[in-house]
Amino acid sequence: MNYAIETENLSKKYGESFALENVSLHIPCGRIYGLLGRNGAGKTTAMRLILGLAAPTSGRIKLFGRELANSDQSSYLRIGSSIETPGFYPELTAAENLSVFARLRGKVNKKAISQVLDLVGLPQNKKKFAEYSLGMKQRLALARSMMHDPELLILDEPTNGLDPIGIAEMRQLIKTLSCECKKTVLVSSHQLSEIEQLADWIGIIHRGKLLEECSYEELKQKERSGVRICTANRDRVIRFLTEKMGLEKCVILGNNEIEVRDQTCSSLEINKRLFQAGLEVSQIWILHSSLERHFQELTGGEGIA
Numbered sequence: 112m113n114y115a116i117e118t119e120n121l122s123k124k125y126g127e128s129f130a131l132e133n134v135s136l137h138i139p140c141g142r143i144y145g146l147l148g149r150n151g152a153g154k155t156t157a158m159r160l161i162l163g164l165a166a167p168t169s170g171r172i173k174l175f176g177r178e179l180a181n182s183d184q185s186s187y188l189r190i191g192s193s194i195e196t197p198g199f200y201p202e203l204t205a206a207e208n209l210s211v212f213a214r215l216r217g218k219v220n221k222k223a224i225s226q227v228l229d230l231v232g233l234p235q236n237k238k239k240f241a242e243y244s245l246g247m248k249q250r251l252a253l254a255r256s257m258m259h260d261p262e263l264l265i266l267d268e269p270t271n272g273l274d275p276i277g278i279a280e281m282r283q284l285i286k287t288l289s290c291e292c293k294k295t296v297l298v299s300s301h302q303l304s305e306i307e308q309l310a311d312w313i314g315i316i317h318r319g320k321l322l323e324e325c326s327y328e329e330l331k332q333k334e335r336s337g338v339r340i341c342t343a344n345r346d347r348v349i350r351f352l353t354e355k356m357g358l359e360k361c362v363i364l365g366n367n368e369i370e371v372r373d374q375t376c377s378s379l380e381i382n383k384r385l386f387q388a389g390l391e392v393s394q395i396w397i398l399h400s401s402l403e404r405h406f407q408e409l410t411g412g413e414g415i416a
C-alpha cells in the first residue's frame with residue numbers, strides 16, 4: 112500500500128511529559144484517515160509534527176514515501192492544512208481573504224479562488240468574514256487549505272463547534288474531496304460517531320499513544336454482542352454461569368446486572384438453564400456492542416467522547 116504519511120516511533124515531549132509517544136501512523140493515499148482521541152490525546156501535536164510546525168523529540172516522518180529532510184521542504188507544497196483556529200481578516204470578504212493568502216504563497220489565481228469557494232459552498236458576495244457564521248468560517252478555512260489544489264489535506268477537528276446540519280455538510284464535503292477529487296485526508300476528531308461516519312481508516316490515540324490503527328471494516332468486526340442479565344440473585348447466577356455453564360467472560364455491571372461476553376452460548380440457552388436451576392431472572396436481553404465499548408476497553412474504561 113502507498114502511504115501519503117508514515118511516521119515511525121514519533122515522539123514529542125514538553126518538559127517531562129510526552130504529548131506523543133512512539134506513534135507510528137500509516138495514512139494510505141486516497142483515503143480518509145480519522146485520528147480519534149479525547150481532548151489532549153495528542154492529535155494536534157501529531158499533525159503539527161507532520162506539518163513541520165513543531166520539531167519531534169524523536170522518530171521519523173515520511174511524506175509521500177520520502178523521508179522529511181530539513182533541506183527539502185517540497186513535500187509541504189503538496190499538503191493543505193487547517194489546524195487550530197485559522198486567522199482571517201474580519202473586514203474582508205471570503206474571496207478577498209483567500210486572495211491575501213494566495214499572494215503570500217506567491218501567486219493569485221482568481222479562477223482558483225472562485226472554484227474553491229464554489230467547492231466548499233460559500234457564496235461569493237460582499238459579506239465580510241466578521242459576519243460569517245461558525246460553519247461558514249470552517250468552510251473558508253477548508254477553502255484556504257485547498258486553494259493550491261494539494262494532494263493531501265490535514266484537518267484538525269473541522270467540525271468543531273458546528274451544529275448537526277453543519278457537521279453533516281462538512282462531512283459530505285470531505286467525502287466529496289476524497290471520492291471525487293481523489294484527495295488523501297487526515298482528519299482528527301474527539302467524536303467517535305463523527306469518525307465512524309467519515310473515515311475509511313482509523314487511528315485511536317490516547318494519552319499520546321496510538322492504541323489501534325485499522326481499516327473501518329476491521330474495526331466494525333470488533334463490534335461484538337453479549338447477553339445482559341438482570342437478577343436479584345447476582346452472585347448465585349454468576350457462579351452458575353461460570354461453574355456450571357463454563358462461561359468465562361461474565362462481568363458484574365451493578366447490583367443486579369451481569370453481562371455475559373462469552374459468545375459460545377445463546378441468550379435462549381442461558382435463560383433456559385437459569386430457569387431450570389431455579390435462578391430467577393427479571394430481564395435478559397441480547398446486547399449488540401457498540402464501537403464505543405470497544406474504545407472504552409482499549410482506553411481502560413475512559414471511552415472517547
Ligand SMILES: Nc1ncnc2c1ncn2[C@@H]1O[C@H](COP(=O)(O)OP(=O)(O)OP(=O)(O)O)[C@@H](O)[C@H]1O
Pocket residue numbers: 125129130148149150151152153154155156157301
Ligand atoms: N506547546 C505545548 N507546551 C506544553 N504542552 C503542550 C503543548 N502543546 C500541547 N501540549 C500538551 O500535549 C498534550 C496533547 O495536546 P494536543 O493539543 O496534541 O491534544 P489534542 O488531542 O489535539 O487535544 P484537543 O482535542 O483538546 O485539541 C496535552 O496534554 C497538551 O497539554
